[in-house]
Amino acid sequence: MPYLPVVTGPCKSGRPIDETSQPVSASLNALGYKGSMSKILIIFGTRPEAIKLFPVIRALAGVPGLTVRTCVTAQHRGLLDQVLAIADLAPDIDLDLMEPGQTLDRLTARLLTGLGDVMDAERPDLVIVQGDTATAMTGALAAYYRKVPVAHVEAGLRSGDIYHPWPEEVNRRIVAPIAALHLAPTETSAEALRRETIAADTIHVTGNTVIDALHWTSAKVAEDPALAAGLDSIAARFAGKRIVLVTTHRRENFGDGMAAIARAIGRIAARDDVAVVFPVHPNPNVVSVMDTILGDRGNVARIAPLDYPHFVRALGMADIVLTDSGGVQEEAPALGKPVLVMRETTERPEGVAAGTARLIGTGEDRIVAEIFALLDDEAAYSAMARAHNPFGDGHAAARIAAIVTDFLAAGTTPEAAPSNSTGTAAHADRD
Numbered sequence: 545m546p547y548l549p550v551v552t553g554p555c556k557s558g559r560p561i562d563e564t565s566q567p568v569s570a571s572l573n574a575l576g577y578k579g580s581m582s583k584i585l586i587i588f589g590t591r592p593e594a595i596k597l598f599p600v601i602r603a604l605a606g607v608p609g610l611t612v613r614t615c616v617t618a619q620h621r622g623l624l625d626q627v628l629a630i631a632d633l634a635p636d637i638d639l640d641l642m643e644p645g646q647t648l649d650r651l652t653a654r655l656l657t658g659l660g661d662v663m664d665a666e667r668p669d670l671v672i673v674q675g676d677t678a679t680a681m682t683g684a685l686a687a688y689y690r691k692v693p694v695a696h697v698e699a700g701l702r703s704g705d706i707y708h709p710w711p712e713e714v715n716r717r718i719v720a721p722i723a724a725l726h727l728a729p730t731e732t733s734a735e736a737l738r739r740e741t742i743a744a745d746t747i748h749v750t751g752n753t754v755i756d757a758l759h760w761t762s763a764k765v766a767e768d769p770a771l772a773a774g775l776d777s778i779a780a781r782f783a784g785k786r787i788v789l790v791t792t793h794r795r796e797n798f799g800d801g802m803a804a805i806a807r808a809i810g811r812i813a814a815r816d817d818v819a820v821v822f823p824v825h826p827n828p829n830v831v832s833v834m835d836t837i838l839g840d841r842g843n844v845a846r847i848a849p850l851d852y853p854h855f856v857r858a859l860g861m862a863d864i865v866l867t868d869s870g871g872v873q874e875e876a877p878a879l880g881k882p883v884l885v886m887r888e889t890t891e892r893p894e895g896v897a898a899g900t901a902r903l904i905g906t907g908e909d910r911i912v913a914e915i916f917a918l919l920d921d922e923a924a925y926s927a928m929a930r931a932h933n934p935f936g937d938g939h940a941a942a943r944i945a946a947i948v949t950d951f952l953a954a955g956t957t958p959e960a961a962p963s964n965s966t967g968t969a970a971h972a973d974r975d
C-alpha cells in the first residue's frame with residue numbers, strides 16, 4: 545500500500561512548507577510540477593541508513609511521475625537485508641560490496657568507482673544520501689564529480705572531534721560542502737551547518753526520519769505482534785526483572801573499551817533483579833570479546849542482531865538502554881527510556897540536553913555505577929525516564945519528500961553542470 549506523505553509541521557528554514565496536511569503530490573501540482581523526467585537515486589549501504597531512509601523512499605514513492613531508484617552498496621550485508629525485508633523494499637541496484645575484513649581505504653575505493661558507474665548508467669537528477677557512512681561520503685563525491693546535486697539526510701551532526709566517531713565525523717563533514725540540500729534533523733544540527741558557512745536557504749530542519757521508522761514499525765508490531773514474537777521466550781524468562789538492553793559496535797570501543805563493557809555487563813547481570821538483553825553486533829571485534837569475557841550467564845540473553853520490529857519491541861521491554869549506537873540514542877528518548885551512552889562525546893547532544901541520555905564513556909566501574917544508580921534510585925530513574933522527541937515528530941520523511949520535490953520542480957539542478965553522462969565529468973584526468 546503506498547504511503548501517503550502528509551506534511552504536518554513547519555520546516556524551519558528555506559521555503560516554509562505548507563502546514564496544512566496535504567500529499568506531496570498536491571503541493572507539486574500547485575507548483576506546476578509535471579514530474580516528467582525527474583529521477584532520484586537513493587543510495588545506502590548499512591542498517592542505520594536503511595532504517596532512516598525507508599520512510600523517505602516510501603514517501604517519495606507516492607509522488608506521481610517521479611522516478612525513484614534505490615541503490616544499495618551492502619556495506620553491511622546481513623544487517624541491511626534484515627531492514628529491507630521488513631520495510632518490503634527491493635533495491636533496484638545491489639552492488640553487494642561487502643568483503644570480509646575490508647579496510648576503509650579499500651572499501652572507499654570500491655564504493656567510489658561502483659557508485660560512479662551506477663550514476664553514469666542511471667543519470668539521476670538528484671542523489672540522496674543519509675548520515676555518515678563510507679557509502680554516504682562516496683555517494684556524494686561520485687555525484688559531485690558528475691555535477692549531480694545531492695540531498696543529505698541527517699545533515700549537520702557534529703561531535704567536534706574527527707576521531708570520535710571515527711571515521712563518521714569526517715564522512716559527514718565531506719558531504720556538507722557538496723550537498724545542495726541539507727536536511728538537518730534538529731535546530732542544533734542546522735546551526736552547526738550555518739557555523740560552517742553553509743548557505744542558510746539550503747538548510748531545512750526536518751526532524752530525524754528514525755522517529756518515522758520507529759512509529760511506523762511500532763504500529764506494525766502493535767497490529768501484528770507475530771512480527772516480534774521471537775522475543776516471547778526472553779520476555780517470559782526475564783519476567784519480573786528489570787531489563788537492561790545493550791548494544792555496542794563502535795570502532796573507537798574495540799579493544800580495551802569492549803573488554804571493559806563485557807566485564808561491566810557481567811557485574812550488572814550478577815544482580816538477581818536484573819536481566820541483560822544483548823543483541824550482539826556481528827563484528828568479530830565485538831563477538832570474540834563477548835565470547836571470551838562475558839561467556840554464558842543466566843541473566844544475560846546474548847542474541848543475534850534483531851530485525852527492526854524485534855529491536856523496537858526490545859526497546860519497549862527495556863528499563864534502561866546501554867549503548868554506543870547513534871540511532872539508539874535517538875530512539876530511546878522518544879520512548880522515554882533512560883539511555884546511557886558509552887562514548888566520550890556525542891554528535892547527538894539533544895538527548896543529553898533533554899535529560900534522557902547521559903554520556904558515560906566505557907570505564908567498567910562507571911558503567912556499573914551509572915546502571916546501579918538508575919536501578920536503585922527511583923528519583924534518578926524518573927528524572928531520566930521521560931518521553932521526549934528532541935529528534936523529531938515522526939513526520940520527517942514527508943517534509944523531506946516535499947523539500948526534494950520542490951527543489952526538483954524549481955529546476956535547481958546546477959546550470960553549469962555538464963551532462964551527467966559518461967564522457968564529461970567522469971574524465972577527471974583531463975581536468
Ligand code: UDP
Pocket residue numbers: 591592595754791793823848849850851852855856868869870871872875
Ligand atoms: N538496531 C536493530 N537491531 C539491533 C540493534 C540495533 O534494528 O539488533 C537498530 C536500531 O534500532 C537503530 C539502528 O539499528 O535504529 C542503529 O544502528 P547501529 O547501532 O548499527 O548504527 P549507528 O546508529 O550507531 O550508526
